[in-house]
Amino acid sequence: MATPAPVPAPAPKSGGALKIILIILGVIALVMVLIVGVFAYGCYRIAHSISHTENGKTTTSILGTTVTSTNSATFTAADLGTDIYPGATPTDGGSKMDVAAASIVTAVYLTPDPVSKVEAFYKDKFGSGATDFNMGGTAMIVHRVSDKERVNVTVTGNNGQDSKTKIMIQHTKAK
Numbered sequence: 001m002a003t004p005a006p007v008p009a010p011a012p013k014s015g016g017a018l019k020i021i022l023i024i025l026g027v028i029a030l031v032m033v034l035i036v037g038v039f040a041y042g043c044y045r046i047a048h049s050i051s052h053t054e055n056g057k058t059t060t061s062i063l064g065t066t067v068t069s070t071n072s073a074t075f076t077a078a079d080l081g082t083d084i085y086p087g088a089t090p091t092d093g094g095s096k097m098d099v100a101a102a103s104i105v106t107a108v109y110l111t112p113d114p115v116s117k118v119e120a121f122y123k124d125k126f127g128s129g130a131t132d133f134n135m136g137g138t139a140m141i142v143h144r145v146s147d148k149e150r151v152n153v154t155v156t157g158n159n160g161q162d163s164k165t166k167i168m169i170q171h172t173k174a175k
Helices: 016-049 115-129
Strands: 051-054 057-062 065-070 094-098 102-111 131-135 138-146 149-156 165-174
Touching: 115 131, 115 138, 115 149, 115 165
Parallel strands: none
Antiparallel strands: 051 057, 057 065, 065 094, 094 102, 102 165, 131 138, 138 149, 149 165
């Protein structure tokens, strides 16, 4: 009887570790390409939704926040939560910002009257509930209308614009 031929031993697997490393590197490269793509798309969306100018107003919107920059002449006493100082002229620097939690309107005006006269006007307007800070040539009057609404008036003298007094009114309303 003949003896059976010996069965050759299986060939050793070569390159198994190399295949695993290449698969892992491929997955990492794919994830990186996806991350870069998502980032690039986000930048594209932000760049195309950031700013819009119409009728002298520049509106900027990003992530649920809208800011409109405009000349202060477009705001009314109702927008500002208080009267505009008599005879004050509007100037650049006005804005309206709507965020998820609040609406903030800021307006800037100029007057030839001294800081003390403007400060007295707003202290009288807001009554005894207002808080008044006077720091030399600058006065700040804070009027808390309610827990969700506040009006701040900052009056600055000799601001370099024909030695006029600058009045900045900021009205904040929580939603």
